Amino acid sequence: MQAVIVHPGAVEKAVRARSATRHMKAAEARRAILPSKTMAPLERLAVYQGMYPLRMRDALEADYPGLAAFLGHERFFDFVLAYVAVHPSRSYTFARLGDHVPEFLRRTRRFGPAPFLYDLARLERAVTEVFEVDEEGSERPSRPPRHVAEDWESRRFATPPTLRLLAFRHAAGAALDALKAGKRPETRPHATWAALHRRRYSVYRLDLTREELHLLGALAKGRTLGAALRAAARACGKPLSPRAVTRAFRIFTAEGLLREG
């Protein structure tokens, strides 16, 4: 029954598909189901088959609204059918269904500019992850960082457990904003960086510079400020300017991304 229900073709084709006939011949499948006064056996089975892709579509659209908007109704449905054929749900929750969407889009290339779609899907996946992160039990220092001139190099900071740092080859954040506004996004390559975090149960995206991403990433790993600045300089190929560091800290502190470590 399952093999028929998840088959994308018409029910008559589905019962003859190898995935179904290895369990039961098509003729046996017809005999196994009673007809009703109004429907033949396979028509009754087709009721379940018809609902399956719609449920999958609704679940994936909930987690990837930007992707759904970019592809449009028909192409998104085609994407859903292709995706769940390769990555069917294996969890008790729909929340795991879309786990492989970014990688699927990167490899598949059927549905549009793959590198752009990969970035867009990664961003949307990260938004969902940040929304769901369990902060319970994690100790979170409440004090913002103090301004202390001495021993600044050895200072450490705490970052929220909901923090996610992302690097893109496209303006994924701007693209998602455009799609939500019903506009066509820019899909040409353009490196961008972002931090996602959650505050009072809402997810926020902070667009960063490359230097800010690497600095915040090193701090989030527990490095001292001195080590974090050196790590960011290595990653970017040059030291961060004092102005850039000051700007970074002002932004991080305003967003509540840094606390006393």
Added chain:
Amino acid sequence: MGDRFGLPDLGVGVGLRTVHFGHVLSKAPEVDFFEALTENFLDTGGRPRHILDRVSERYPVVLHGVSMSIGGTDPLDLGYLKKVKALAVRTNARWVSDHLCFTGVSGRNTHDLLPLPYNEETLRHVVSRVKQASEVLGQPLVLENPSSYLEFRSSTMSEAAFFARLLVDADCGMLLDVNNVYVSSVNHGFDPIAYLDALPADRVVQYHLAGHTDKGTHLLDTHSAPMVKDVWKLYAHAIARTGPRATLYEWDEDIPDFATVHGEAKKALKYRPPLARESRVDAPRRAARA
């Protein structure tokens, strides 16, 4: 007549739906109880769990799941069941329910409530699994009759007869969905009153009410509209047999505002008494989160 498990009549409730979260928290509507969809709250640490925590501090809650696959051939997911139990403890859920169905095989989940053949072999199989699940949960499982769109030639008994025997042999409770009885009765051509009369009244713990959609050749359980008169008649017949039981209105598609859904639920008060003040089951007070 009370149910055989001594579970409380929780009155008339509604499902806890995302679109109503803000209203429920800010307006604190006078609702007898809420039903939470189990899988929506198992793995989330964010807003949904926060909402459920706040709701369960103020209102009685029951958990209703869709992924237990109690009729399936894959082993029961003990990890899932333990999470369900933990959520039930966290929310002081009065009972945990799921459906008489299977949802998939070989590790897959179709996220649909797929029908079972009703025969002795299936009965033995499901009884064993219900007992196992109840043991993990630490309380009798409550099972709902699903709406169905096909029947198997290998069935040797009616769904009602199967359910009646299952309830006794597995010592579990029933969530009687009268809309599902109606939908299935039209789709399969059986007498819905006879179905209701075949069930042990003292095993019914809760009712579901809902709307459906007429597709011409069959009815589809869509939970997307007010309940039709014929189904209200079934509810009246059923509740006259069982006595007052927790009654919940399900509205899951094109969900209107909270007042509309609650208004539809309160139509049940034509057929059952309102919850008496002295019977009102208050959620226990718990220490506020630091």
